[in-house]
Amino acid sequence: MKSSIQLDHNSMTFKTDYLQLVNLLEEDDEDKWPSLLAEFDEFHLICSMFTFCSISFTPRSLNF
Numbered sequence: 001m002k003s004s005i006q007l008d009h010n011s012m013t014f015k016t017d018y019l020q021l022v023n024l025l026e027e028d029d030e031d032k033w034p035s036l037l038a039e040f041d042e043f044h045l046i047c048s049m050f051t052f053c054s055i056s057f058t059p060r061s062l063n064f
Helices: 002-006 019-027 034-047
Strands: 011-016 052-057
Touching: 019 034, 019 052
Parallel strands: 011 052
Antiparallel strands: none
16 A cells, blocks of 8 residues: 555555455454554555545455
8 A cells, every 4th residue: 555655646446355354444343453453543544645545355266
């Protein structure tokens, strides 16, 4: 994400095969994973630097 900002991209869609991560970020329920609070905060901070930012799930079988 940081590299995308440094390259002056203002709109990004990130894809991952880690469904639990996508669900945690979409729920925005940081109380479930207090040990990841700093990472959640950093994700939301960096995402706010984009005009558009999203993260979505893509099954590994479709990742080609």
